[in-house]
Amino acid sequence: MRWLDSLTESSARSLAKRISRRGLLGSLGGVLVGAAALPLLPVARGANAPQAKAAAANAAAAKAAAVNDPTSCDYWRHCAIDGYLCGCCGGSQNTCPPGTEMSAVTWVGTCHNPGDGQDYVISYNDCCGKATCGRCLCNRNERDTPLYVPFQSNDYNWCSGSAKANIPYHCSTARIVSVAR
Amino acid sequence: MNTLQSLAAAALVAAGLSSQTAVATLPTDPISEAQALPAASPHWIWVNDFVFPHMTNGKAMLVDGDSGRFLGELDTGFGALRIVPSLDGKVIFSPETYFSRGTRGTRTDVVTLYDPSHLSVVGEIIIPPKRSSNMPMMANAQLTDDGRFLLIYNFTPAQSITVVDTHSRTFVGEVETAGCALAFPTGARSFFSICGDGTLLNVRLDDTGHAASRERTGRMFDLPKDPATEKGVRVGDTWYFVSFSGVIYPVVNGKSGLNLGATWSLLSDAEKAQAWRPGGLQQLAVHQGQNRLYSIMHQGPAETHKDPGKEVWVYDLARHSRVQKISLQHEAGSIQVTRDAHPLLFTIFIESNVLDVYDATSGAHLRSVENIGTTPTVLVTP
Numbered sequence: 298m299r300w301l302d303s304l305t306e307s308s309a310r311s312l313a314k315r316i317s318r319r320g321l322l323g324s325l326g327g328v329l330v331g332a333a334a335l336p337l338l339p340v341a342r343g344a345n346a347p348q349a350k351a352a353a354a355n356a357a358a359a360k361a362a363a364v365n366d367p368t369s370c371d372y373w374r375h376c377a378i379d380g381y382l383c384g385c386c387g388g389s390q391n392t393c394p395p396g397t398e399m400s401a402v403t404w405v406g407t408c409h410n411p412g413d414g415q416d417y418v419i420s421y422n423d424c425c426g427k428a429t430c431g432r433c434l435c436n437r438n439e440r441d442t443p444l445y446v447p448f449q450s451n452d453y454n455w456c457s458g459s460a461k462a463n464i465p466y467h468c469s470t471a472r473i474v475s476v477a478r
Numbered sequence: 479m480n481t482l483q484s485l486a487a488a489a490l491v492a493a494g495l496s497s498q499t500a501v502a503t504l505p506t507d508p509i510s511e512a513q514a515l516p517a518a519s520p521h522w523i524w525v526n527d528f529v530f531p532h533m534t535n536g537k538a539m540l541v542d543g544d545s546g547r548f549l550g551e552l553d554t555g556f557g558a559l560r561i562v563p564s565l566d567g568k569v570i571f572s573p574e575t576y577f578s579r580g581t582r583g584t585r586t587d588v589v590t591l592y593d594p595s596h597l598s599v600v601g602e603i604i605i606p607p608k609r610s611s612n613m614p615m616m617a618n619a620q621l622t623d624d625g626r627f628l629l630i631y632n633f634t635p636a637q638s639i640t641v642v643d644t645h646s647r648t649f650v651g652e653v654e655t656a657g658c659a660l661a662f663p664t665g666a667r668s669f670f671s672i673c674g675d676g677t678l679l680n681v682r683l684d685d686t687g688h689a690a691s692r693e694r695t696g697r698m699f700d701l702p703k704d705p706a707t708e709k710g711v712r713v714g715d716t717w718y719f720v721s722f723s724g725v726i727y728p729v730v731n732g733k734s735g736l737n738l739g740a741t742w743s744l745l746s747d748a749e750k751a752q753a754w755r756p757g758g759l760q761q762l763a764v765h766q767g768q769n770r771l772y773s774i775m776h777q778g779p780a781e782t783h784k785d786p787g788k789e790v791w792v793y794d795l796a797r798h799s800r801v802q803k804i805s806l807q808h809e810a811g812s813i814q815v816t817r818d819a820h821p822l823l824f825t826i827f828i829e830s831n832v833l834d835v836y837d838a839t840s841g842a843h844l845r846s847v848e849n850i851g852t853t854p855t856v857l858v859t860p
Binding site for chain 2: 402426427428429431440441442443444445446447452453454456457458462463464465466
């Protein structure tokens with residue numbers, strides 16, 4: 298269920314980005330959100346308060362765990378990511394899957410780490426040279442800008458910066474670059 | 479071959495016997511010649527598709543809006559952006575990317591030339607392997623106003639514009655546009671790009687297609703406050719851009735150069751309070767003859783500037799006033815309006831592949847055409 302939780306969470310949060318560069322999971326998320334809402338209706342009417350509290354507690358615990366899970370869309374480093382998570386594709390949050398090449402340049406975000414209370418600059422380097430991975434699409438791009446501001450735009454294929462592998466996009470990492478000052 | 483020939487002969491004999499005994503037997507079908515399209519209609523539409531799950535297989539599909547008939551397609555390579563029909567309708571230009579080993583090997587970028595009546599390849603122009611890979615935008619590739627030069631946006635991530643001479647069918651060169659993106663033609667020998675600081679780069683070409691001048695304007699767009707999208711549409715000398723919050727920025731190409739006209743909002747105060755805003759991938763369209771602007775609208779919070787909508791609002795560009803609301807059958811992320819006197823409105827969404835057709839004047843839904851591609855992006859009139 299963890300994948301389902303993260304899927305619906307991320308979809309609800311970033312509904313806006315369904316047509317961004319790789320934001321093609323939104324419709325699926327929307328269906329799941331709708332499906333999940335139906336069984337909750339009695340809870341919303343207060344018919345079963347203890348169960349509602351337990352469900353809420355479970356959801357909060359799952360979200361807290363997801364914040365520290367690099368394969369979750371809710372992972373704290375993913376605050377501005379847009380792509381398939383390399384941790385689901387044979388790599389990790391800071392390494393590319395075997396046989397792919399990390400792009401040299403990309404777009405960056407500033408994410409808050411609840412573990413130590415600090416903000417970090419995160420670089421979302423793409424891994425390039427193979428077809429799209431297709432696993433763990435994550436789309437949190439609230440600060441996305443138009444194409445004329447490239448380094449804040451998720452509408453580019455950032456494998457464009459890979460001299461060796463060129464533009465075939467496979468997945469995205471979330472590298473810590475520095476503490477944000 | 480002898481065996482095959484024997485079998486074929488036996489089949490012919492059998493067919494002959496059959497025709498002698500059955501009056502209503504259908505004739506055999508010959509192996510046909512390549513079919514030509516019927517006479518072109520102003521109500522045709524090209525649907526571009528970058529086929530996100532299989533990016534090597536980009537394509538553009540031609541649909542007749544009057545009948546809903548799928549007429550044919552072009553295969554347009556890796557991460558396809560958009561095709562560009564010539565102004566005289568005699569050729570289609572398509573900037574395309576290929577790798578010699580599928581997703582690896584040598585990258586080759588070309589402008590493929592297609593015969594629009596047979597959808598066959600009639601030539602290609604090799605260009606530098608630099609063209610941008612991004613969510614497809616109309617401004618990725620544009621013709622100058624006389625149709626002479628094709629302008630293609632490059633991102634490596636160094637930014638430039640490739641210039642192709644469509645008369646000699648040769649690569650001319652690149653215009654450096656450091657810090658500035660995309661190409662918006664303003665005349666036979668001029669275009670601009672939008673720069674990251676909110677200014678425009680105004681480029682004039684000489685008759686050979688090389689840059690004669692490159693000048694930055696003053697700041698036109700206020701990026702930190704309310705970014706204008708790059709999805710502009712043009713009527714005459716004016717390019718219209720819309721901001722995330724729905725403010726129209728007219729960029730006018732006058733004798734004194736590029737100037738920002740008076741801005742105006744698509745939304746009343748009441749509509750803003752109800753969180754209406756524009757959104758989409760190809761979110762604006764225009765009809766030049768009727769001076770109308772079409773905008774996909776939805777309700778949502780800030781930063782939903784790419785959301786699809788279930789309404790299209792229509793504006794009189796002279797009066798800056800809304801004249802119509804069109805309720806859509808399906809959510810739309812891309813719209814286009816045909817250029818004739820009885821225009822059609824086409825809508826599609828990248829997560830769907832249903833092409834909807836409306837009477838652009840009355841707003842009446844005419845038909846829906848299903849299974850048009852995989853991840854359809856921008857709609858182009860022939």
